[in-house]
Amino acid sequence: MKISTKTRYGMRVMLDLAERYADGCTPLKDVAERQGLSKKYLEQVVAPLATAGLLTVTRGYQGGYQLSRPPEAITLADVIAASEDGLALMGCTSDLLACERAGTCPSRSVWSGLQNAVNDYLESKTLADMVKTA
Numbered sequence: 582m583k584i585s586t587k588t589r590y591g592m593r594v595m596l597d598l599a600e601r602y603a604d605g606c607t608p609l610k611d612v613a614e615r616q617g618l619s620k621k622y623l624e625q626v627v628a629p630l631a632t633a634g635l636l637t638v639t640r641g642y643q644g645g646y647q648l649s650r651p652p653e654a655i656t657l658a659d660v661i662a663a664s665e666d667g668l669a670l671m672g673c674t675s676d677l678l679a680c681e682r683a684g685t686c687p688s689r690s691v692w693s694g695l696q697n698a699v700n701d702y703l704e705s706k707t708l709a710d711m712v713k714t715a
Contacts, residue, residue: 588664590618590626595635595660599652599708606637606645626664633663652712658703668703670696 597612613620627646630636637649661668674696
């Protein structure tokens with residue numbers, strides 16, 4: 582499993598917005614400047630987050646991006662699910678048909694256990710938790 586750069590940057594955007602949640606909309610150029618990232622690239626990063634309903638986009642003067650719900654209500658799993666095409670460690674942990682041996686493979690339970698541990702951890706952490714530790 583490897584988390585993509587797009588997902589890592591998406592997490593940075595979400596954490597930046599979580600820190601400023603009470604301030605309302607934040608222009609993407611401000612996030613880009615604070616994070617040292619390209620605004621053009623961040624436009625691609627925020628698109629799936631907005632599509633997944635994690636961000637609210639306000640157009641026009643004084644517009645920008647804001648979390649669609651409080652940071653306490655958005656888990657790291659939510660952010661990763663919006664940015665990645667699944668977070669499967671192995672194909673057989675999410676799809677038994679991915680491997681012809683999945684039904685009889687003795688190591689599948691290890692991979693499934695690890696997958697469950699990762700999922701449980703990501704579900705247990707919110708943006709608010711991350712902001713507190715920063």
